[in-house]
Amino acid sequence: MSLKVEQFMCRSDNFGVILHDTESGETAIVDAPEENAIRAVLERTGWSPTLLLVTHHHPDHVAANLALKERYGLTIVGPRAEAAKIPGLDRSVSEGDTIEFAGRTVEVIETPGHTSGHVSYHIPQEKLAFAGDTLFALGCGRLFEEGPAVMLRSMKKLAALPPETVVYCGHEYTLSNARFAVTVEPDNEELKARAGRIEAIREEGKATLPTTIADELATNPFLRWNAAGVRATLGMQDASEEEVFAEIRRRKDNF
Structure with a gap:
C-alpha cells in the first residue's frame, strides 16, 4: 500500500495524523494541534505537506494552522459552517464535497x-476515516455546541461506514471511556475483554x-443505543434512541 499514516501525540492528549503517499510524495496533515510535534515528524521523515484538513475550530485542532501555512505553503481545508473561526482557511467544504489527494477521493461528512x-473525512479507497472529536474509541465528543439529536445523527453517519473502516480520532481518551462503558453495558463480554486490553496498552x-467501525459498533455505548443490555442498565427499555443517547452522554459527563 502506497499510503502511510503516521499518528503521534500532541499537547497532552491530542493525536496528530499525517498521511504520505510513497509513490507521488504527496503529504497531508489532519488537524494541527501543535507546530513542534508536527514539524518533528515532517523533519524526521523528510515529507513536505501540501494539504491540511481541519475537522473543527477548537484551538487544540487549529493552533498550528498559520505557522504550518507560512512554513510549507500548504492549502487549508475546513468546514464551511466554521469558516470564520478557522485560521488560514483556503477552502471551505460541507456534506457531499470531495477533496483530491494523491489520486484518492476524500469524502466530506x-x-x-x-x-x-x-x-469528518473519509477515504473509501483506503478504508480510512478521520473523525476528529465526534467519534472516539468507546466514546463521543462532548456536546458543546449542539444537542443530543444532532450528535446522534452524526454518529449514525459514521456507524454506517463499512465495518472494516479504520478510524483515527482526535484524543487519547480510551481508558476513561472504557471504564465508563462497562458501567453502561456490564454484561458485554467483548467490551470487558477490550477494556482489559486497553488497560494493558495504556500501562x-x-x-x-x-x-475500527466494527469494534465501535460492538463495544462503544454511544453507538449501542438500541442494545438490550444498555437499555436494561439505564432502565430505558421503551425510550427513544435520542433519549437513550442523551442519557448515556449525561452519565459520561458526570462520570
Missing part, C-alpha cells in the same frame, strides 16, 4: 454535535488508536 460545523504507554 458533516458530523456536528461537538461543534456546530464539525466535519505500556502505547496509543489505543486507531480503532
